[in-house]
Amino acid sequence: MRLQNKVVVVTGGGSGIGRELVRQLLARGARVAAVDLNPSALEETAALAGAPPERLSTHRVDVGDQAAVAALPAQVLAQHGVVDGVINNAGIIQPFVTLVQLDDAAIERVMRVNFWGTLYMTRAFLPHLLTRPEAHLVNISSMGGFLPVPGQTIYGASKAAVKLLTEGLYAELLETPVRVSVVFPGAVGTDIAAHSGVTIAGQSERRQRAKVLPPARAAQIILDGVERNRFRILVGPDARLMDRLYRLSPERAVRLIQRRMRDLLSS
Template identity: 35%
Template sequence: MIESPIRNYAALLEDKIAVVSGGGAGIGGGISRLFGSHGATVIVAEIDPERAELTVADIEAAGGRALAHVVDVRERDQVDVLAERVVADHGRVDVLVNNVGDYLKAMPFGRSDPDHWEALYAINFKHVLLMTHAFLPTMIEHHEGSIINVSSVEGMRGYPADPVYGALKAGVNHFTTCLALEVGRRGIRVNAVGPDLTQTPQVDYHAGLSEEQEKLWEVWAPVGRVGAPDDQADVVLFLASDQSRFVTGHAIPTDGGSLAGGGWYWSPDRRRWVNRPLTP
């Protein structure tokens, strides 16, 4: 018989060392703070020093442990220095969250150029490879690790505004799946989340909306509201922690239901779902 012992999940990351890229604001800020409150030592790997310090101060004020490390994760040299320092200071890394990403200026493929593709590649995919490559050896050495990539729901459905961005986010998801197979027997799990509709400095979902338009969230999101960084952070915490010890290789849509509802629209007038929203 397999025993099911009672477990205490009060602090899910006690004594863990966690690195969060872009951990100073938005979804990354939410992840850093939540990890801090669950006992992790959080390395806020952030390009913006002020954001990094603010997040560290918040975590410390709540009784947690955190350190700021200013880094541009698109740059290999800087990533290597980060990994060397973290391993030298803490001896290991248990959790790596590759959260940085940006749609930049979304543009149709026909009007885009190689500079745009390269900029999108650097901020959405290249750093996932650089950071993962830099931190994998210490995880392998300790036979323990959880890597979580923050991609996008746009890597799971067609993204008409910028096919290159959509393809790169899909690439992050598939890299997640493939790497999970490579490292599973070495004690390392690799998963991803695919956000949508989450209010952050990068995407202001309330910008320019009237009070009347704010009521349309029941049409725009199957859960009926805009998301917050905490909505993402809770799922990332699950994937980082031992609670998900039998889960690897997956990309979970964290999108308020937008992927599930794809092609269907809530009609407030008819109080039902329709697949042709403007038909009478």
């Protein structure tokens, strides 16, 4: 779907990849409804974007709140008239601990934001997307959605659920005007840990060693994939490499990521 003159809703638009998606969508001629839980982060995104209200609206919404999400389409339509695309980008990680160390509240929070938030948004906006001549639904999964990462088992489960949800939607919507993409980012230089309330000692040094992808580059890859109607969008060389390796030898891929995470978190 060509993005020029389209109206696109972006969750998690207050920071990281979401903020860059908002800015680059505007640069490509789209109108944007930016959604985030943090109103000050949305204000900062709007200030950085410098777009007039008719091109950029901001909406303070908790995507895990079903009632709030159900009310969102009417707000976006009142501002922009139509909705041509939705990018479900909002997400959080869990504390870096094993499953037996993770409390129920943390498990529920990760699943509520990552999976239920994506599902609520999809169900709220899909009827509107289906009325458009062409439309696009984009769900951000993760490299951790097809490759288990030690210490992020529930996060991975939530993103695996997003993966299968999106793949099912792709099949269901093949004969409709709505195209569907599932996105698998690898390591991207965002502040997702801080926004998730997770503290990681030495994070900046680890980020440098891991050679993470800048959020602006991640957003560019995602939007290029959308404009090419790509079903699967792998973001970053690590995501592409591990996708190939996992297809060839799942056990080898799991052992490799286990060693890399052990070394990264212990150093």
